[in-house]
Amino acid sequence: MEELIEELCLIISDNSIPKNVKAKVNSALSALKEEDVETCLRANKALQELDDLSEDPNVPSYLRPQIWNIVSQLETL
Template sequence: MTMAINDDIKMLISSIEEVQTDNTMPRNVKEKLSEVVIILNAEDAEGSLRINKALDKIEEIVDDTNLQPYARTQIWNLASILESL
């Protein structure tokens, strides 16, 4: 994986951590976002595989019918960053 993508992943992880610190974000969403961070930090998998796994996990979060609209928007923003990598 190139250095630019690694830097982008680090910035994305920083954005995820920022969303996790939001006190209004549901706990189950924070836990799933923690799983996304673990997936993105995994050194044993290829970059594109890590990105696809992370996108799958984010789609699980967005599919939650109890998710508030503002939270869904924040999660979609993370997904769009991931898709651009």
């Protein structure tokens, strides 16, 4: 889970990412950081946000595979 949080933080810190994409990534990150919620629920909340991003035309092409990788890792939790 910590690796996924780090990857999402790197995406947020990238200045070339549009604000609306950063907002969705930040929502997913917030969901993963909710320690008082079960892991499977945190993963599902983050998956919902990231699934929306995978279809978003504003997502840069180089970011899409990163998002898919994070989504596939979340699905295994």
